[in-house]
Amino acid sequence: MKSNKIPQIRFDEFTDAWEQCALGKLLETAFQGINTAADRVNYSDNGTEILQAKHITTGLVSFEDVRYINKSQYPEYFPKYIPEKGDILFANIGTIGPCAKVTENKEFLVAWNILRMIPKTKESSDFIYTVLQKLNSQGFFEKVTTGNATKFVNKDSMLGIKMMVPDVKEQTKIGSFFSTLDATITFHQRKLDLLVKSKKAYLQKMFPKNGEDKPEIRFAGFIDAWEQCRLGDVAEIVGGGTPSTSNSSFWDGDINWYAPAEIGKQIYVTESIRKITEEGLKSSSAKILPVGTVLFTSRAGIGNTAILKEVGATNQGFQSIIPNENELDTYFIFSRSLELKRYAETVGAGSTFVEVSGKQMAKMPILIPSIDEQTAIGSFFKTLDITITFHQSELELLKKMKQSLLQKMFI
Numbered sequence: 001m002k003s004n005k006i007p008q009i010r011f012d013e014f015t016d017a018w019e020q021c022a023l024g025k026l027l028e029t030a031f032q033g034i035n036t037a038a039d040r041v042n043y044s045d046n047g048t049e050i051l052q053a054k055h056i057t058t059g060l061v062s063f064e065d066v067r068y069i070n071k072s073q074y075p076e077y078f079p080k081y082i083p084e085k086g087d088i089l090f091a092n093i094g095t096i097g098p099c100a101k102v103t104e105n106k107e108f109l110v111a112w113n114i115l116r117m118i119p120k121t122k123e124s125s126d127f128i129y130t131v132l133q134k135l136n137s138q139g140f141f142e143k144v145t146t147g148n149a150t151k152f153v154n155k156d157s158m159l160g161i162k163m164m165v166p167d168v169k170e171q172t173k174i175g176s177f178f179s180t181l182d183a184t185i186t187f188h189q190r191k192l193d194l195l196v197k198s199k200k201a202y203l204q205k206m207f208p209k210n211g212e213d214k215p216e217i218r219f220a221g222f223i224d225a226w227e228q229c230r231l232g233d234v235a236e237i238v239g240g241g242t243p244s245t246s247n248s249s250f251w252d253g254d255i256n257w258y259a260p261a262e263i264g265k266q267i268y269v270t271e272s273i274r275k276i277t278e279e280g281l282k283s284s285s286a287k288i289l290p291v292g293t294v295l296f297t298s299r300a301g302i303g304n305t306a307i308l309k310e311v312g313a314t315n316q317g318f319q320s321i322i323p324n325e326n327e328l329d330t331y332f333i334f335s336r337s338l339e340l341k342r343y344a345e346t347v348g349a350g351s352t353f354v355e356v357s358g359k360q361m362a363k364m365p366i367l368i369p370s371i372d373e374q375t376a377i378g379s380f381f382k383t384l385d386i387t388i389t390f391h392q393s394e395l396e397l398l399k400k401m402k403q404s405l406l407q408k409m410f411i
Contacts, residue, residue: 005164008408014170018411023131024159026124030117032093032155033110034081041074043067048078053091053113056098058133059182061089069109081109081116086125088117090132093152096145097136101129101179115155123168126175131163134406164411174409178402185398192391199384206377207336208367219380222373232362234328235321239298239358240314241285243276250280256312257286260297263304267334267385269295270309286313292330294321296340299355302348303341307334319358326371331378340364 005017024030034041036050043050047068055062071078083089083102090099093113110116119125135141145151165171205216213225231237240258243250256272257280263269281288289295289308297304298319307330314320321340323330333340343364348356368374 005411007411009405010409011170011173014166014173016167016170018164018166020162020164022159023128023161023163026120026128026165027159028118028120030115030155030159033112033114033116034077035112037112041069044070044073047071049108050111051089051108051114052111053093053095053098056089056091056095056100056114058098058136059100059186061100061102063108077109082107083110083116084118086119086122088119088125088129088132090115090117090158092141092155092158094150096151096153097141099129099132099136101125115158117158121168123172124175126179127165127171128175130175130178130406131410134410135161137403137406177409178405181398181402181405185395185402188391188395188398192388192395195384195388195391199381199388202381202384203335203338206380207339213367219373219376222369222376224370226367226369228365228367230362231321231364231366234366234368235323235333237358237361238287238289238293238318238320238322239285240287240316240318240320242315243280243284243286247280247283250277250283251275253277253280255281255288256310258295258312258314258318260299260301260304260315260317263295263297263301263306266306267389268309269306269312272312276313281313286315288313289320290322292323294323294330294334296320296344296361298344298348298357298361300353302344302354302356303337305334305337305340307331319356319361321361328368329371329374329378331382332368332374335378335381336366339366 005019007018034050041050045068047070049063049066049068051061051063051066055064055066069077085102085105087102088099089102089110091097091113092115095113117128119128141153144157145153166174202217206218208215208226213228215226245251251274253276255276255278257274257276258269258272259274262273276286280286288311290311291308293308295306295308295314296319297317299317321333323333340361344356344361345354347360348354369377
């Protein structure tokens with residue numbers, strides 16, 4: 001029988017049982033940051049940044065939208081409230097649970113809602129930080145919060161947290177392993193953030209601005225002005241329908257039949273949750289939609305889109321777009337999903353929920369270039385979206401792997 005003092009997975013060179021101790025035993029000291037309210041701090045337009053709990057997300061410290069103080073005005077804060085490399089910052093008031101490890105010696109201050117923890121040894125820093133991440137992912141800190149208007153976990157409660165720990169050498173190896181994994185996760189997150197930001201910029205520059213008929217950026221060889229038309233001039237707008245749910249012969253067939261809830265953030269859809277029969281199709285207003293149709297949710301979550309990769313039908317919660325051959329490129333119009341959504345939300349009506357009709361969608365004014373330029377633009381955004389999806393998948397996989405290892409490499 002496996003000892004409950006040994007983790008399920010560990011490095012081969014370690015065999016000794018882990019021992020229980022309080023978090024405080026692993027720390028040199030811990031204290032809250034500056035009480036900016038009680039001290040009536042006067043902020044400056046520039047100077048030294050003061051980090052609040054909101055600036056900490058697990059693993060990352062953000063310096064966006066921070067406030068500053070003048071160092072010469074508050075010399076008593078320096079260097080006491082300046083974190084050093086290896087310190088652990090834990091959000092324990094208001095926002096509770098996120099933590100981050102200081103990875104560089106940068107001069108900034110921490111506010112009252114951050115607990116600064118200084119490990120006894122720098123070698124233990126990564127291990128302690130990883131344990132706190134594990135506890136946060138398990139919802140541990142939510143169970144030990146106190147307070148009414150403002151929730152908090154007080155310092156003594158934090159220092160008294162019991163945990164199982166190995167010797168310093170094993171702590172160091174485990175901490176280093178997770179530090180490397182975190183760095184990989186951070187790389188993919190930053191790459192993803194950059195790609196999403198780039199896509200947003202391209203969407204603004206590769207389609208004409210209001211009142212203009214040419215985009216700011218375009219592919220070589222295209223110089224003609226884009227032409228104004230209505231969406232219904234270059235595409236067929238098709239609604240959907242639902243066969244009677246009381247007739248079993250209408251259901252469990254081989255025809256894909258989509259509901260709005262199935263349209264998430266994926267680019268393509270290939271198979272629906274429920275399927276209908278040929279008899280069910282004929283009994284309702286649902287219609288067969290060809291490959292390349294852009295499904296567009298027209299109610300209750302208006303404006304979600306996906307491209308059909310296999311023929312199918314939808315319920316009445318859609319006004320799907322079937323591009324006319326040689327007039328409208330599928331991925332070109334899919335890339336304008338935000339524009340479609342804004343229009344539908346503007347013209348839609350309804351007392352219970354906003355809904356846009358097929359006739360309204362057909363009247364949507366839209367600027368389009370030649371089909372060749374549409375195809376070039378569509379291909380560009382398709383490649384960009386595939387790259388974004390790849391990094392999203394990699395990131396999700398790494399995060400799942402980390403959660404699994406957190407459970408198996410700790411007690």
